[in-house]
Amino acid sequence: MPSIEVGRVCVKLNGREAGHKCVIVDVIDKNFVLVTGPRKVTGVRRRRTNVKHLEPTDDAIEIKKGASDDDVSKAIGRGKKAESFKEPVLPNQIAMTA
16 A cells, blocks of 8 residues: 655545545654645645545655645656646545556
8 A cells, every 4th residue: 555655646535526636745643644636737725624525546746745836747748647637536436546
């Protein structure tokens, strides 16, 4: 199982952004992390999120702790993952990956 770390790509499981991919920017404590889409790429805004509401994927990008949305966008572009970030993950696909 992938770990919760800076740069890990996750899928949001709850809320209005459920099914959208996001990137962990900072680990606040054992229960909360700071995530961003960034909003221009996936529609997920920068916010504190409970780790129970995230499904980590095997993908990760190289970013520094606390990276800005522009830095995250550039890192996604460098990895040629921008297209896979834009398409939402369907709820049944989330259950299949777990």
